Each structure stands twice: as C-alpha cells, then as structure tokens.
Amino acid sequence: MILKRNVSLATALRYKGQGPYLTYILHRIGGLGMAIFVAVHILASFLGGEIGGFLNDVYKNWAFQIFIFFCALFHAINGLRITILDLWPKLLDHSREAIWLEWAVFLPLFGIAVFVILSTALGG
Amino acid sequence: MQVTLKVFRYNPEADKSFRYEIYTLEAEETDRILDLLEKVKGYNDGTLSFRRSCAHGVCGSDAMRINGRNMLACKALVRDVGDKITVEPLLGLKVVKDLIVDMEPFFDNYKKILPYFINDSPLPADGKERLQSPEERARFDETTKCILCAACTTSCPSFWASDQYYGPAALVTAHRFIFDSRDEAASERMHIIAETDGLARCHTAYNCTLACPREIPITKAIGELKMATITGKVE
Numbered sequence: 445m446i447l448k449r450n451v452s453l454a455t456a457l458r459y460k461g462q463g464p465y466l467t468y469i470l471h472r473i474g475g476l477g478m479a480i481f482v483a484v485h486i487l488a489s490f491l492g493g494e495i496g497g498f499l500n501d502v503y504k505n506w507a508f509q510i511f512i513f514f515c516a517l518f519h520a521i522n523g524l525r526i527t528i529l530d531l532w533p534k535l536l537d538h539s540r541e542a543i544w545l546e547w548a549v550f551l552p553l554f555g556i557a558v559f560v561i562l563s564t565a566l567g568g
Numbered sequence: 569m570q571v572t573l574k575v576f577r578y579n580p581e582a583d584k585s586f587r588y589e590i591y592t593l594e595a596e597e598t599d600r601i602l603d604l605l606e607k608v609k610g611y612n613d614g615t616l617s618f619r620r621s622c623a624h625g626v627c628g629s630d631a632m633r634i635n636g637r638n639m640l641a642c643k644a645l646v647r648d649v650g651d652k653i654t655v656e657p658l659l660g661l662k663v664v665k666d667l668i669v670d671m672e673p674f675f676d677n678y679k680k681i682l683p684y685f686i687n688d689s690p691l692p693a694d695g696k697e698r699l700q701s702p703e704e705r706a707r708f709d710e711t712t713k714c715i716l717c718a719a720c721t722t723s724c725p726s727f728w729a730s731d732q733y734y735g736p737a738a739l740v741t742a743h744r745f746i747f748d749s750r751d752e753a754a755s756e757r758m759h760i761i762a763e764t765d766g767l768a769r770c771h772t773a774y775n776c777t778l779a780c781p782r783e784i785p786i787t788k789a790i791g792e793l794k795m796a797t798i799t800g801k802v803e
C-alpha cells in the first residue's frame with residue numbers, strides 16, 4: 445500500500461506560501477465570486493417569481509455587494525500585476541514590491557467602495 | 569533548549585492511514601532539522617524513514633514540509649523554524665513510507681524536456697571545446713544550480729492538481745538548456761514546454777521560487793520561457 449497523492453483543498457490552503465500565495469488564493473476566490481454573481485444574476489431574471497425575488501434580494505444585499513466588489517477589484521488589479529510581470533519577466537526581480545504596490549492600490553479603492561456601499565445601504 | 573518534533577508517520581505494512589508522532593528532544597538552536605530526525609531514528613525509533621545523503625544541501629534528497637513549507641531538512645535550522653516543529657512529506661507525490669515520497673512522476677516530467685545537452689554539429693576545428701563568452705554563460709547561470717530536490721514542483725498548486733504538469737523543476741532545466749548558446753535543441757524544447765501540461769499551467773503562484781533552497785529565480789525563468797515561446801526568440 446502506498447498513500448495516494450491527493451492534495452485536499454484544506455491541505456493546499458494550509459501550505460505556508462506567504463504573500464504571493466495569498467494573492468493567488470484571493471485571485472481564485474475573486475474569479476469564483478464573479479462567476480457566482482453572474483449565475484445569481486442570470487438565474488434571478490430567468491426564474492422570476494418568488495425565487496427570482498429572493499435572488500435579487502441576495503445580490504442587492506450590502507454584504508454581498510461588498511464581497512462582489514472585493515472579488516472584481518482584486519481579480520482585476522491582481523490580474524494586471526500578473527500580466528505586467530508575464531510580459532516583462534525581468535520585473536519579477538521586484539515581485540515583492542509589485543505585491544506591496546498592488547495592496548497599496550487595492551486597499552484605498554476598496555475602502556472607498558465599502559464606505560460608499562455602507563453609507564448608501566445604512567444611511568438610506 | 570527543548571523542542572517538540574511532530575512527525576508524519578505512515579507504515580505501508582501496518583497502517584491504513586497516516587498518523588503523527590510527537591517527540592520531545594534536547595537540541596541546540598543551530599541544529600538542523602535533519603539532525604533532529606537522525607536523533608529520533610538513532611535513539612527513539614529506528615523505523616523512522618526519510619531520505620538523506622550529503623547532509624549539506626547538495627544532493628537534494630531531503631526536501632520535506634517543515635512547519636508547512638518546503639525546505640531541505642539539512643539546511644533548515646531550529647532557530648529559523650522555532651521550537652515547535654512539524655515535519656511532513658512533500659505534497660502531490662504518493663507517500664511510500666513516513667517522509668519518503670515516490671519521486672517517479674517528478675522524474676518522468678523532468679525527462680520530458682530532454683534534460684541533456686544536444687549538439688550534433690561537428691566539433692570546432694581544434695577538436696576541443698565549444699566556446700562560449702562569459703555573457704553567454706551568465707545567461708543561464710541561475711538555472712544550472714538546480715539539485716532536483718522537488719521542493720519547487722511539490723509546492724506548486726498546479727502540480728497538486730495534476731502531476732501531468734511538468735512542474736517548475738523541469739521548466740528550470742528547460743531554461744538551462746534553451747538559453748545555453750551551445751545547445752541546438754531550443755526550438756524542440758520550446759515546442760515541448762508549449763504543450764498544455766507545460767508553461768500554460770504556471771499561474772505565477774510563486775511558491776516555487778520561495779521554496780527553492782538554491783534560491784533560483786524560478787518564476788522569472790518560467791516567465792522568460794513564456795516570452796521565448798510567444799516571440800519565438802531566445803535572447
């Protein structure tokens with residue numbers, strides 16, 4: 445007997461890959477989040493009625509909006525970083541700085557968006 | 569100082585699944601994790617199995633997960649990893665026993681990229697060496713340093729998903745030959761690594777570069793290969 449090679453999601457997430465691996469994981473969550481958003485959107489229009497109404501409520505919910513905005517913004521900015529590094533591999537010498545820059549761009553933009561979503565949702 | 573060493577154990581002849589065993593040991597902070605494993609094997613349990621050979625970071629036998637990250641046990645010091653140490657086998661390869669994994673898929677992938685010098689042209693007039701300028705040699709210097717420890721490939725999420733992916737180590741070796749001005753099989757290798765299970769599966773997770781005990785800029789080498797296959801130019 446020999447132990448199988450399966451690497452479970454939990455094991456994969458526990459690998460201590462540091463900053464770049466975190467962006468890799470968040471990039472995938474972002475992609476999945478957007479796919480869920482589009483699916484919910486299409487389903488809501490397609491089904492209509494009570495279920496459609498419920499799905500509409502889900503994606504109008506401020507927490508869901510913050511999650512989706514996180515997904516879209518992170519996916520876009522991280523994708524841009526990866527594209528730039530792919531096109532100019534020499535820049536990979538500064539991979540660490542590229543990730544700092546990515547967070548420096550992402551966090552204020554995300555912060556403003558959260559503020560706007562929350563003040564709209566809670567302020568009425 | 570006292571350290572707690574938690575070791576992944578699996579005996580194919582007796583166990584249905586793996587388990588962890590915990591050993592409390594006296595250690596110096598300059599001890600290597602390999603020293604601790606040797607101590608356990610020598611004094612606690614002679615059945616503990618792991619690979620090692622040179623014990624000096626040269627042969628690449630003892631890559632394993634130490635506190636959740638791939639490292640060479642002979643290069644990782646207690647002071648670098650702390651006094652609570654967990655040692656597990658590499659991910660994405662079958663476990664044969666304890667910390668020993670089946671390296672066959674790793675070497676199968678390595679062989680795919682033709683990991684040897686190819687030049688069928690006649691030798692230079694003096695019948696001696698095929699010369700190369702210092703700049704030409706420097707172009708692939710980093711990727712000559714690979715010791716085939718598999719720390720990179722087994723830290724890669726794409727390899728965890730499919731062991732058909734050639735993996736970073738094979739691509740590092742492809743880089744070593746493709747950018748060698750004396751080698752004549754660059755286009756053949758570029759064709760091979762452009763296959764679905766080659767470069768396309770690298771999603772820049774960067775785990776490989778951080779895991780490499782030889783500090784080879786692996787992701788950069790793969791990036792250079794990506795550009796070379798896109799532009800068709802080896803520069």
Ligand code: SF4
Nearest residue numbers: 714715717718720780
């Ligand atoms: S590239 Fe580095 S981590 Fe990968 S096999 Fe070679 S030495 Fe090991």
Ligand code: FES
Nearest residue numbers: 623625627628642
């Ligand atoms: S035993 Fe040779 S590299 Fe560690």
